[in-house]
Amino acid sequence: MAEYKAENELDDELFEHHRFEAAKGQSSLRVDKFLMNLIENTTRNKIQQAAESGSILVNDVVVKSNYKVKAGDIVRLVLAHPTYEQLLTPENIPLDIIFEDDQLLVINKPAGMVVHPGHGNYSGTLVNALAFHFENLPMNSSERPGLVHRIDKDTTGLLVVAKTEHAMAYLSKQFAEKTSEREYIALVWGNIEEEEGTIEGNIGRHDTNRMQMAVHESEEKGKPAVTHFKVLERFGYVTLISCQLETGRTHQIRVHMKHIGHTLFNDERYGGNSILKGTTFTKYKQFIDNCFKTLPRQALHAKTLGFEHPITKEFLRFDTPIPQDLQDCIEKWRVYSKAQTFTEET
Template sequence: MNTSEYPIDDDNNDELFEHHSFIADKGQTPLRIDKYLMNRIENATRNKIQAAAKDGSIYVNGTPVKSNYKVKPFDEIKVLLEHPPYEYLLTPEDIPLDIVYEDDELLVVNKPAGMVVHPGHGNYSGTLINALIYHFDNLPNNSSNRPGLVHRIDKDTSGLLVIAKTEQTMTHLSKQFFDKTSEREYVALVWGNVEEDRGTIEGHIGRHPKNRLQNTVFEGDDIDKGKPAVTHYKVIERLGYVTLVSCKLETGRTHQIRVHMKYIGHTLFNDERYGGDQILKGTTFSKYKQFVENCFKILPRQALHAKTLGFVHPKTGKQLQFDSPIPEDMQQCIEKWRNYAKHVD
């Protein structure tokens, strides 16, 4: 998905802004455009899409279409609206930050689960960036015009992020992440018994061709549709029908751990987007079903925490290492599985 802050002029010279842009795949079967866009735009309802079509805001190959238009292979689809995308309209918000470390060059924050890192479709306020620009002036923009942001983690993933305060620090830290010299370790609870004590997952990751809200691993002739991704994992504890694992990232693709663990048959526990909010392993006993549903209530998100972060300080040249405790919701869920595993053969 592309968003653009550049205005587009239509025939009436009214200023319109491109919010979303897609090109239909060559294998696209005829599908109503409202259904097509629901699979591709996060938090979009069919009513909103139909309203946008009624207003003449959905264009295919340069022409406005109705919501019953059937998408065909290679169609160029754009959603154009009269205001700039909200993600470019940054508003400072007085949201408390859990700052683990701070100096003149950078800060390290511990992001709670549920907080979006930067504004995007459906999440225009309450993000980490809204908090950062309230607490800090003149943060440098990254290549996507996002103040201070060197890297990101998903909304429902908790854990550590480094924020740059100066242009030089942004450049230096971004290069470390690009060169794969930064250290990032995550802790995840995944479905199933991970048999190997440790291993490496290599698989090119790209946007899922049928569900644009997911990423997937591409193999064989399709390998060029994804970007190289490498995850090293190690078993921390086996808990019966789930396993607690440590994952170290060599690359930083979107949803990398979530996609790679699903790829090897161990979807993250309660990862709704990738099917982990279903009972994927275990018995058919109704008592077990109730137990898992209780775990889902305790941990209403994917079981993933960015636990450690290491990098070289841009000014001092010293290696910095930070560690954050597993948050309470995830810890409680692990404890429940630990107790359950003791009573199961």
């Protein structure tokens, strides 16, 4: 096994990303499948590549992907690049703080800011900024300092950050038990027939496109998710809606709206950056292109956030105005819709 290195050599150049102890009732299972069941946002191919490079160790011994994990085994995944905790550097990035006390703060996140470091985004994140402005923030269950919940990079709006262990536990429980309040404003393709409705569906990684999430019938492939929506304005080929979340799954609104045939406007990852509804007229195409330039991201804003304060028990509710780029795009549609007679085309 000359290609594999002893652990003392590995420690000089590799970084531990994951460490798991197989439970007492663990049945014999290939280590690649064992890790697939425990690591989010990965693929079996990546894990097998890690095994081929000598990056998977069981009880401090490098193993191949077909190694059978048994009860009590300590399984470690070590890679050539550090985890975000290991390279987390405080960065002097301004924060739009709309509320702060000794327990928590509420931030209005701009478009383009990633919430926490990850693959391809190791700096310039909200967590980098928090590390600069605050010391000793509590870790959540994913070892991310201060974060109670998250929103996507190009989604704007409100986030609550815990400053104490008590606040972290108290706030996290509210999100888990669905007693927090979260309202989003979204512009979606198509004319939604109902005035309001509820979307339910298990959200998990897409079967073939690992960059996307999808709705699955089986809970084995996804976690239950519930989104309530209400129509605010109709513009013919697009609809402005309000969404209330019961759950907080990855890309939940984006996935649920696509699932019912109303992909978010200019949502590149889910196909909303193509003309999904409208006419074949050149002027219409030019209008959509201008809208995309005005709003170069998915049309989604976390507008309202409510929760019970961990100490005072007062229910706090925060509201932010729709950001200028989304406002401008909505106004373009408002003007356009008044001047048009719409005929639905496929």
